[in-house]
Amino acid sequence: MFDFGITCLWLIPLLPLAASVIIALFGRRWLPDQCHLPCIAAAIGACVFSVIAFSAVASEPQPIAFGKDLAWISAGDVKANFSLRADGLTAVMLVMVTFIGSLIAIYSAGYMHGDPGYPRFFAAVSLFLFFMVGLVLANNFVLLYACWEGVGLCSYLLIGFWFAKPSAATAARKAFLVTRLGDIGLLIGIMILWTHSPGHSLEYDAVFAHADKYPSGVLFWACVCLFIGAAGKSAQFPLHVWLPDAMEGPSPVSALIHAATMVTAGVYLIARCVPLFALEPGAQLLVAGIGGFTALLAAVIAVTQTDLKRVLAYSTLSQLGFMFLALGSGIHFGEHKLAALAVTAAIFHLFTHAFFKALLFLSAGSVMHAMGNVIDMRQFGGLRKALPITHWTFLCGAAALAGVPLLSGFWSKDEVLVSVYDAWKHSPHYGGTYCLLFFSALFTAGLTAFYTARAYFKTFWGEEKLPPEAGHHPHEAPPIMAWPLRILAVGAVGVGVVLGPTHLFAKMLETRWAPPHLAAHPPGPNVVLMVFSVILAGVGIGLAYWMYVIQPSAAEHLARRMATIYEFSSKKFYFDELYDWTIVKPITILAHVCRIVDTYLIDGLVDLVGMGPAIVGYLVRPVQNGLVQFYAILMALGLAGFLLSVLLR
Amino acid sequence: MVGLFADGEPERGVLPFLKENGLVLLPCVLGFAAIYLLLPQARRLKPAWGGGLAALALVLGAATLVRAGMSSVETMLFLAFAGIAIGAGVMMITQSNPVHAALSFALVVLSTCGLFLLQAAPFLMAATIIVYAGAIVVTFLFVIMLAQQEGVSNADQRSREPFLASLAGFVLLASLLCILQRSYLVPDENKDALDRITADLDKLTKAQTDADVIAVLGDPQKPVEFGKRTPALVKDLIALFSEASIRTESNKLAAAWNTMKRDDVKKTSAILLNAVQISRHSHGALRLDNVPGKENYKTPGHFAPGKLPAGNVAAIGKTLFTDYLIPVELAATLLLVATIGAIVIAGRRSEELR
Amino acid sequence: MSPATLESYLVVGAVLFALGMVGFLTRRNMIIMFLSAEMMLQGVAVNLVAFARFRGDLGGQVLVLFILTVAACEAALALAFILMLYKRRKSLDISVWQELREPDQDPVQDEEPLPDAPKPEDFQHLTPAGVQPPGKEETQEGSHA
Known part of the structure; x- marks a missing residue:
């Protein structure tokens, strides 16, 4: 089993890569309508192998490693191998990524049917899966970085999938550039680690084993840089602006990349680097603060958005903020070893979130599919009867997200809250800040319930309203789309109960991943906290029910009463405008200045240089008069001059 | 005798150059003027001016070539043929009538053939006359007559860039002549040294008795005189050969001279005399393979230097x-x-x- | 007693060569241009023959033979070309062929007028047989009378 596990490690990334190559090379000609087959086969195969690898990891106390000697880069002191590894963290991520990826690939076969870019879509999705599993499987920072950029590339390709649409092209560019900003942070962080790690090794084990010997300031800045990278990829506060725009991509892409997998890469990175962060309370506070602030900010914005997918996108931001909040709460002080617990909470939330958020996006995609690509909630309503399957699956996802008791979101969010609470109680210096973050998180949880319920009620309740684009009979999702929705709905409902209270998830991470000095036994469930969050969720849902079903005018009334806040929220707190004025506009002006300099100064100089030969040519052109003898005379004069110069030398 | 052949570095600059080559340059300048005046142009002086200048240049040129002791029949013939060839050449390029030009060319060819004959090339003489004068010129004339039945054309009375072309031609000629002068016309002081060596060596070859040899080389019994006289001759020869960049030969010679017997002296002297004769014409020749005593004239086309028989x-x-x-x-x-x-x-x- | 030396012949060769070159560069009749080229070859031939004599090596004379051969070939081809060109333009002037100049250049033309063209030579014409010579009728009749 152990050996087979190693084989799995390289088979898992290889399958999607092979699928991608096959589709890209042969898809358009030989498989014009069957392009989904290699992709689905590869995803399911990778999923099967991931499960095998998971069981292998579960049965072995040591992480599975592969390719320690497979040299990739060797330039001076920079060395990197194609080394892969699977421990508890990796195995959980692998299973999640490949499982959700398989379902979404199947769903896409129906959703994208008939699109002219069908082969391109599946080639990109396969390539994304390759990079994503490579990212979680990597055993060193260089390979991680390469895959990190690879998923960014695939994200760019898929957001701009309908590149003929200007808004999609712009969104793709924006996403790419903003995440690049974060990537530079990550790169600098890796460089700092490289500078100080023993033997300039960038293997995880070497870097982490040496963590406590770094100079303190260096470690802090390395952590900050790594977090900048994570914040870019996971769309945290200063760099969060790209994710809502990324909804221009097809809905399965939103579900796969911008909800379930790629955006969680930042969370994964921080979780992977917790041995570093645990030594730097300052960096952890930064992570927690940014995470908490993003969660609150995104939730407030989500309350007023009218675009169903954007609500979900801001909800994703908010939930990612929760994960970072949890990661930042993993303080490690004296006998209070909370790091492993916090990571468990964050990864557990990541895991459940992947299920219900993918489900929500796919359901939203199904709604969009039925509504003729209209996604504005003001244009439709009461779809409960027209789209029964979609309604039920959306309900499952929304309930899980809102934190309805016993559903998966309830358990994972509870763990997050517990870890923040613990941080508040035990942090030696920053207790007050964590207290603030805790209450902010509670409020955010209530808001989450509210806006989730709002989106649900506005879409599926009230009187039936259809946009003209949908035609008169909205069609329910075909089976190939419906079945993934059903399976995901089961997951969204059940995964939390199976893994949360039973501590299966926590044990897996603690025994198969956490370094011994960070591990601690999970505390029992905090009942008071649970009750409190249930009440909050109930209040949120009830409020939404009252405002959007019972008394539909109340919402507008409230909006008028709180016009300022409403305005700020619906305009996303003017972040886009702010960035536009402070960054984009100055750069544009600079570009214009550069263009003027280029056009008039540099081009002028170049033209001047170019005119030199033209003038010389004009002057000597009379020499070319077509008379043979004249040419001969010139030749003879040249020879005579040469001889004279030799003689007189 | 340090100055033998070893001119040292020639002085640089225009003035020393003019001083050195004045005799060669003057006929060139005159010839340039003559040709420029004689070439067919729209406006031209009377041909007498140009002709006079050309004749002057020719005479001056001949005067620089003629030396003392060059009054033999062969020299006279050479001067005659060369003069006719050059004169006819000038005629050829200055006649506006192509028929006259072709006939002048025939004259050039004929006088060149005379020069061939003087240089022991009778077969070439015959061949050249047959091919050029017999075939080519006749054919050209045929074409000219075919093409220009109406007489001298407009274009024949004009030249293309006469000044530039004559300038180019005569700068080239002057350069060639200066190089020839530098290579072949031996300066006077060197000639004196060569004459002395030649005389000494000549005496050595004809020496019948030891007394004759002693007269040249000095008496070995009287080391002072021997040491005074012999090294001068040997030094000259060594300088001669080292100038010819055959230093190994000169070293060997220096070593051999000291251990040489009387009979050997006579034989070696004969060979050396031959070498010196050649070097009178050109010390450049010594740079080639005809080192004294070297027997490499085996193939049919080779004869001893300067000894080409007329019937070849x-x-x-x-x-x-x-x-x-x-x-x-x-x-x-x-x-x-x-x-x-x-x-x-x-x-x-x-x-x-x- | 001493014969004309090597350098004398070289000088003659150089002069012939230079004259030929000047002729080739200035004269506009294609045939004279070619004769000039042949004269340059003659200059080279004189040089080679002189070297052969001086060095006692017949290789020089053999080279002149090859020059002769090449000159003959050249003459044959040149005449053929000249004839062909003459057929095209009815002129032996090389300057009528200047189409290969730069496209925006004006063709070179002779600006300066020629002095009075020499009068065609007045050859003595024989009276055609059996035809009455014009203008002499009256005198003849007068004499008869």
Whole structure:
């Protein structure tokens, strides 16, 4: 089993890569309508192998490693191998990524049917899966970085999938550039680690084993840089602006990349680097603060958005903020070893979130599919009867997200809250800040319930309203789309109960991943906290029910009463405008200045240089008069001059 | 005798150059003026001016070539043929009538053939007369008459850039002559040294008794005189050969001279005399392979330097068909191809002629 | 007693060569241009023959033979070309062929007028047989009378 596990490690990334190559090379000609087959086969195969690898990891106390000697880069002191590894963290991520990826690939076969870019879509999705599993499987920072950029590339390709649409092209560019900003942070962080790690090794084990010997300031800045990278990829506060725009991509892409997998890469990175962060309370506070602030900010914005997918996108931001909040709460002080617990909470939330958020996006995609690509909630309503399957699956996802008791979101969010609470109680210096973050998180949880319920009620309740684009009979999702929705709905409902209270998830991470000095036994469930969050969720849902079903005018009334806040929220707190004025506009002006300099100064100089030969040519052109003898005379004069110069030398 | 052949570095600059080569440059300048005046142009002086200048240049040039002791029949013949050739050449390029020009060219060829004859090339003389004067000139005349039945054309009375062209031609000529002067016209002091060496060596070859040898080399019994006289001669010779960049030979000579017997002195002197004779004409020749005593004249085309017999037609035939067999075949092929080409090109009828 | 030395012949060769070159560069009649080229070859031939004599090596004379061969080929082809060109333009002037100049250049033309063209030579014409010579009728009749 152990050996087979190693084989799995390289088979898992290889399958999607092979699928991608096959589709890209042969898809358009030989498989014009069957392009989904290699992709689905590869995803399911990778999923099967991931499960095998998971069981292998579960049965072995040591992480599975592969390719320690497979040299990739060797330039001076920079060395990197194609080394892969699977421990508890990796195995959980692998299973999640490949499982959700398989379902979404199947769903896409129906959703994208008939699109002219069908082969391109599946080639990109396969390539994304390759990079994503490579990212979680990597055993060193260089390979991680390469895959990190690879998923960014695939994200760019898929957001701009309908590149003929200007808004999609712009969104793709924006996403790419903003995440690049974060990537530079990550790169600098890796460089700092490289500078100080023993033997300039960038293997995880070497870097982490040496963590406590770094100079303190260096470690802090390395952590900050790594977090900048994570914040870019996971769309945290200063760099969060790209994710809502990324909804221009097809809905399965939103579900796969911008909800379930790629955006969680930042969370994964921080979780992977917790041995570093645990030594730097300052960096952890930064992570927690940014995470908490993003969660609150995104939730407030989500309350007023009218675009169903954007609500979900801001909800994703908010939930990612929760994960970072949890990661930042993993303080490690004296006998209070909370790091492993916090990571468990964050990864557990990541895991459940992947299920219900993918489900929500796919359901939203199904709604969009039925509504003729209209996604504005003001244009439709009461779809409960027209789209029964979609309604039920959306309900499952929304309930899980809102934190309805016993559903998966309830358990994972509870763990997050517990870890923040613990941080508040035990942090030696920053207790007050964590207290603030805790209450902010509670409020955010209530808001989450509210806006989730709002989106649900506005879409599926009230009187039936259809946009003209949908035609008169909205069609329910075909089976190939419906079945993934059903399976995901089961997951969204059940995964939390199976893994949360039973501590299966926590044990897996603690025994198969956490370094011994960070591990601690999970505390029992905090009942008071649970009750409190249930009440909050109930209040949120009830409020939404009252405002959007019972008394539909109340919402507008409230909006008028709180016009300022409403305005700020619906305009996303003017972040886009702010960035536009402070960054984009100055750069544009600079570009214009550069263009003027280029056009008039540099081009002028170049033209001047170019005119030199033209003038010389004009002057000597009379020499070319077509008379043979004249040419001969010139030749003879040249020879005579040469001889004279030799003689007189 | 340090100055023998070793001129040292020639002085640089225009003035020293003019001083050194003045005798050569003057006829060139005159010739340039003459040709410029004589060339057919729209506005031209009377041909007498140009002709006078040309004659002056010719005479001056001949004067620089003629030396003391060059009054033999051969020299006279040479001067005559050379003068006719050059004069006819000038005529050829200055006549505006192409028929006259072609006839002048025939004269050039004929006088050149005279020069060939003087230089022991009777076969070439015959061949050149037959090919050029007999065939080519006649053909040219034929074409001229065919083409220019209406007489001298407009274009024949004009020249293309006469000044620039004459300038180029005569700068080239002056350069060539200066180089010739530098290489072949031996300065006077060197000539004196050569004369002395030649006389000494001549005496040595003809020496009948030891007393004759002693007269030249000094008495070995009287070391002072021997040491005074011998090294001078030997030093000169060594300098001669080292100038010829055969230092190993000169070293060997220096070593051999000291251990030489009387009879050997006579034999060696004969060989050396020959070498010195050659070097009178050109010390450049010594740079080549005819080092004294070297027997490499085995192939049919080679004779001793300066000893080409006049009756050498048989030797030419032997050389052509042994050493130069493949080039001869190639030349034959070339002739064939050229003939075919000429027929094809000239035989093409243009539309208007039909 | 001493013969004309090597350098004298070299000088003659150089002069012939230079004259030929000047002729080739200035004269506009294609045939004279070619004769000039042949004269340059003659200059080279004189040089080679002189070297052969001086060095006692017949290789020089053999080279002159090859020059002769090449000159003959050249003459044959040149005449063929000249004839062809003459057929095209009815002129032996090389300056009528200047189409290969730069496209925006004006063709070079002779600006300066020639002095009075020499009068065509007045050859003595024989009276055609059996035809009455014009203008002499009256005198003849007068004499008869």
